[in-house]
Amino acid sequence: MTQIIELLEKMGQDASLQNESKLATLIESIELPENIERAILTNDSEELAQDLNTRPNIFCGVFPAEDDEPTEGDDEKESEIKFLKHG
Amino acid sequence: MSGSLVCVGTGMTLGAHISPICRSYIEHADVVFSLMSNGVVERWVEEMHSDVRSLQPYYCEGKNRNNTYNEMVAAILTEVRAGKKVIAAFYGHPGVFACVAHRAIAKAQSEDFPAHMEPGISAEDCLFADLNIDPGKTGCLHFETSQFMFFQRRIDPAAHLILWQVGLAGDKSLTKFSTGKAYKQVLVDLLSETYPLDHQVILYQAKVLPIDTMRAEKITLAELITADIYQHTTLVIPPSEKMQPNQNIVERLAKLDKQLTTDKIQPKLFLVE
Numbered sequence: 001m002t003q004i005i006e007l008l009e010k011m012g013q014d015a016s017l018q019n020e021s022k023l024a025t026l027i028e029s030i031e032l033p034e035n036i037e038r039a040i041l042t043n044d045s046e047e048l049a050q051d052l053n054t055r056p057n058i059f060c061g062v063f064p065a066e067d068d069e070p071t072e073g074d075d076e077k078e079s080e081i082k083f084l085k086h087g
Numbered sequence: 088m089s090g091s092l093v094c095v096g097t098g099m100t101l102g103a104h105i106s107p108i109c110r111s112y113i114e115h116a117d118v119v120f121s122l123m124s125n126g127v128v129e130r131w132v133e134e135m136h137s138d139v140r141s142l143q144p145y146y147c148e149g150k151n152r153n154n155t156y157n158e159m160v161a162a163i164l165t166e167v168r169a170g171k172k173v174i175a176a177f178y179g180h181p182g183v184f185a186c187v188a189h190r191a192i193a194k195a196q197s198e199d200f201p202a203h204m205e206p207g208i209s210a211e212d213c214l215f216a217d218l219n220i221d222p223g224k225t226g227c228l229h230f231e232t233s234q235f236m237f238f239q240r241r242i243d244p245a246a247h248l249i250l251w252q253v254g255l256a257g258d259k260s261l262t263k264f265s266t267g268k269a270y271k272q273v274l275v276d277l278l279s280e281t282y283p284l285d286h287q288v289i290l291y292q293a294k295v296l297p298i299d300t301m302r303a304e305k306i307t308l309a310e311l312i313t314a315d316i317y318q319h320t321t322l323v324i325p326p327s328e329k330m331q332p333n334q335n336i337v338e339r340l341a342k343l344d345k346q347l348t349t350d351k352i353q354p355k356l357f358l359v360e
Contacts, residue, residue, distance in 0.1 A: 005131050011297035012102025043298040045127070054126025059146040060318050061252050062122065062177065062185035064261055065233030068153040 004036055004052065090167035092195045093174050094181040094188035096207015099293045101128050104208040109176070110135065112205065116174035118166050122159070122187065124178040124319060125295045132176055142175075142187070152261040160191045167200050178295075180209035184231060184251050210321065211249075213293035217301045218323060220247060225326050232256045232322070236274060242281045245331070248324040250274075254316045264318065271312045282327050284309040289323040290316065 007030065010017060017023045027037055039048040049056075093112050098104020113119055113135045122142040123129040133139045142159045146152075166173045175181070181188035182204050195202035211229070215222060226246035232253045242248060250256075255263060257270035275284075285307045292302035306314055311322070 002134060005127075005134050008127065008297055009102035009131060012100055012104075017297075040298055043300065045125075045296045045299055048296070048298065049126050052127060052130060054130050055141070055143060056126065058124060058126055058129070058143060059264060060124035060178070061152070061255060062156070062187055063231050063252065064153050064156065064186060065231050065237060065252075065255075065258070066153075066261070067186065068157075 003030065004032065007032070007040070090170045090195075090200050091172050092163065092167050092191060092200060092202040093205060094192060094203075095174060095176050095205045096180045096182075096209070097123070097128070097132065097176055097178055098208035099179050099210055099213050099295060100208075100299075101125075101131050101296050103297065106205070106207065109205050109207060112174050113176055115172070117171040118173055120159075120163050120166075120173070120175045122175070122177050127296055128178065148264045149262050156187050156190065159187050160194055163187075163191045164194055164198075167195050167202075168198070177207070180207045180212075182206070183209045183211060210251075210293045210319075213301075214249070214291055214321065214323065217293065218289060218291060218303055220323075222247065225330060232274065233258055236277060244281050244328040245326050247326060250322040250324070252318070253322040254318045254320055265316075268312050271316070275308060275311050278308055278324070282308055282324065286327050287325065289325070290314060291321045291323050292317070292319055295319075 007027070010026075011023065017026065024041065027040060032040075033051070035051050036048065038044070039051055095109035095112050096106075097109065098106075113132070116136060117138070119132070119136045119139040120142055121129060121132045121139050123132060129141055129143070140162075142162070145155045145158045145162075147155070163173060163175050175188060175191060177185055177188055179185070188204055192202040192204060214220065220227070226243065227249060228243060228246055229249045229251065230240060232250040233256060235250055236257050237259065253274075254265050256266050256274045258266050287305050288308050288311065290302060290304040290306065294301045302320075304314070308324075
């Protein structure tokens with residue numbers, strides 16, 4: 001596992017590995033399972049995720065259309081209410 | 088031992104985008120929470136530290152995402168309050184179209200814990216590079232798609248309009264993981280008030296794994312209804328009109344320029360006794 005992740009990280013960091021033949025040479029030099037090697041060389045990220053047995057259902061979206069957190073305006077309203085209560 | 092929180096971004100592409108400071112924070116943490124957009128990327132972060140806890144299990148279709156985000160914040164804060172050096176790692180930029188880091192930092196600071204954010208390379212950054220768009224050229228408006236639909240916003244057809252989370256367009260309940268054609272139709276109807284239906288738009292997806300290919304699919308606005316749209320797809324609408332000069336302001340500025348030039352040319356006069 002570590003070796004595969006290390007390879008992917010290196011591919012992301014090394015400009016020379018953006019060249020297909022250099023990438024193939026590097027992959028040949030390390031012993032990877034055949035299915036992983038094929039997934040990387042054919043750019044098949046779905047196959048790679050399956051082979052690595054990663055979390056299957058990933059949700060990406062970290063922003064609500066309507067925030068339930070109080071906005072600045074709400075804070076002002078709240079402090080006005082508190083002021084009225086104490087005033 | 089006093090707890091602390093740093094929210095870091097890992098960038099969009101595995102290995103390519105993480106900054107040295109973000110990586111260092113992850114490696115030297117007591118506990119790391121991670122929210123990644125891909126299982127392989129999640130595994131990559133897990134290999135940086137022995138105690139990485141994914142926030143993904145908090146998501147659940149049918150559950151209000153505001154509750155999900157608040158539960159994520161609560162999990163992070165529990166460890167901060169326990170005196171741990173906590174790092175929360177998010178894909179892309181932790182604070183761009185991402186509420187959890189902002190909420191967690193605000194909560195930690197309100198309880199007097201040191202907390203701050205370290206930026207990451209966002210999907211927006213990748214979009215500008217991949218699509219060769221300079222947001223300064225004609226201006227650029229960004230909205231979360233559903234928010235853009237729920238509220239009355241002013242579109243400037245001379246600027247780029249970028250709609251994020253278009254796969255969730257119109258989900259008022261915040262419980263869905265995707266919305267269907269009928270919701271996209273409402274979005275297209277709204278956009279067609281400003282843009283012609285044959286206006287060319289772009290469906291964009293940044294590269295997540297180094298083996299991925301960036302998506303920049305050009306379609307017409309009308310085709311948006313039937314297009315393949317995923318959670319991580321962004322809709323880019325290029326300008327449909329040219330910028331119109333603001334004649335009134337231009338004339339006022341010209342008068343000011345003229346006045347300044349006249350003041351410079353005329354020598355200052357002094358009374359000589």
